[in-house]
Amino acid sequence: MKALSIKQPWASLIAHGFKDIENRTWRTHFRGRIYIHVSAKTAGDFMRLLSNKQLNKVVWELENYKTFETYFEYSAIIGEVEIIDCVINHESIWAEKQPDLTKKPIWNWVLDNPVLYDKPILNVKGKLSFWYPDTDIVECIGCSQKFDIETMEEDDGGEKFCPECWEVLAPIMAQEAKEIRELEK
Template structure:
């Protein structure tokens, strides 16, 4: 099955089913279930919106005094699965990074700069026992249990 390496805390937030979008600079036509691989690197500073912060707090994986739960520090492991159901620009999700658009007389709307693609995710599964010591790769890659 295909796998995608994602830095923490994003990988766990997806696996928990909280984050329903994966933002990428490249479009995918792939639709289906993939493994979520927590890459070796953790994003040290993440700026969450007020809505995102509230959702993380409500789901018990972040607390203003204690930070993230330990699960969000797992790296180099397959931690779950999710289904990619679509790939769009400017999804309405609070997790979707936006592409700034401008209107063009002949072609309609065109992106300013490089577009950001929002991969729409559903049916996330967080594993009770991650598969540790898995080295990630760029783009999609194959992993066999």
């Protein structure tokens, strides 16, 4: 799956389902799911970047923004989102408007169906435009979250488990295997 690097706080706002537009100076014809990668650098101070309407939307839905701020990761894949359209002057409060269409356009990528990972995939170096992660990202058979394959455990059947699920399920699977061997005797 493709990835797109986005600076904080925009990346977290998208992954949490607040921000439904990604503003870019280039148009995309791509439609589908992408990884949300957080750039190594921030876009600036959270409170100063948002308009009053944007801030009210976020604060209204959160108990307090400091809690949200703890989710800020950098150089990490934090979730997924679907690109469903690409337009100019979308009505969303997150869309940069362009009153003068004789200038270089600002494209509003319309986003939907965000997924925030419980655990980000850390230490992933981003790139410009769309790109493919250098690491293999695999879904854990136990919890259905996605992880870097290097951090996962594998059972005898080739199924992949995150460390937390492996810790819980490995003893159970070992006991089940022992019981099956005893029944086969």
